[in-house]
Amino acid sequence: MNWRTESNFKWWTQAGLSIRSARGGSGSTFSAVVVFFWCCTLCFAQVPAEYRGALKKAEEMQTRGDLDGVIRTLTPWIEKYPDGAESQHALGLAHYQRNDFPSAIRHLSAALALEPESSAPWRQTVETLAMAYFFSNRTGDALPLLRKAVAWKPEDTYLLYALAMTYTYARDRDGARRTFARLFDIPPDSPQAFVLAAHFLVRENFVAEGEELIREAQKARPDLPDINYRLGLIALTNGALAEATKYLERELQTNPMHPMAWHYLGDIFIRLGKLDRAILALQRSIWLNLQATESYILIANAYTQQGKHFEAEQALKRAVELAPQSYEAHFLLARIYHKTNRPELAKEEIDVANKLRAKREARP
DSSP states (O other): OOOOSGGGEEEEEEEEEEOOOOSSSTTOOOOOEEEEEEEEEEOTTTSOHHHHHHHHHHHHHHHHTOHHHHHHHHHHHHHHOTTOHHHHHHHHHHHHHTTOHHHHHHHHHHHHHHSOTTSHHHHHHHHHHHHHHHHTTOHHHHHHHHHHHHHHOTTOHHHHHHHHHHHHHTTOHHHHHHHHHHHHTOOTTSHHHHHHHHHHHHHTTOHHHHHHHHHHHHHHOTTOTTHHHHHHHHHHHTTOHHHHHHHHHHHHHHOTTOHHHHHHHHHHHHHTTOHHHHHHHHHHHHHHOTTOHHHHHHHHHHHHHTTOHHHHHHHHHHHHHHOTTOHHHHHHHHHHHHHTTOHHHHHHHHHHHHHHHHHHHHOO
């Protein structure tokens, strides 16, 4: 039996999509939380009463948040009525909400083939299936569906961001640039749009592609702010310390109030063993941003290498004050206490550090 025609059922849907970092790789940042409110009116003459009852029961379970109950109730009906678009759709949503993306993809793909194109349930299926593919790292499958979803929801920033990131993973620089430009309300062909897309490409470790975009922006507008800073970070990522120093110093010549440029310059000087210059750069970073936890930790490193334990201790105490969950700050403070013959304080700090590390390693 087939209930594919729109006259046999209607769905009124309201979907909220919120994205978290569920992909691998650095910085990669998406959560899948979906709230679906759905009800359906079936043609009683064509649909078995037991099936209608199962759908109604599943709807009540979904309203209570009993996703396991929805799955348990509707799964047997898939075997009996594989062409039941309603049950395929509902099962797909339930599995998606449970972050079981392979099962969500299986059921939503079936629903997509059964539901009338452009209907409300079909559009919801497209959107949810696109995100299931996205969170499963199936870029090629997600991309065409996200394009469709964005076409009818051009103001949906969650879908736009997913589309932009999908272009990024597909290494489609132009698609990523245009879509990020839409998200940030800037002209897609402007130098700023190139730098913006480069930021996300570099964040996802597509460093070479990001550098190419930055250099294109630099050709169009050599005085664009942050260009030298970003080229410096790319050089630092590639381990080219001399080149990174050149770009960061060039950035600071035009913008001496750039705390992160001073921070990374200090980082480079520590790596090169130029501790006095590192401390000066990191002091400037801290003076410009008194909340710069990482700069306090770095400057403590430099002070420790110079044997200036008091100064290192004060910097680390400030770091712990700013970021009490920082494993590195507690661990380094424990080392300072150990070096200055305060074993009880050292033990307290190392215990805190170990707990923080265990907590961090226990995260999925």
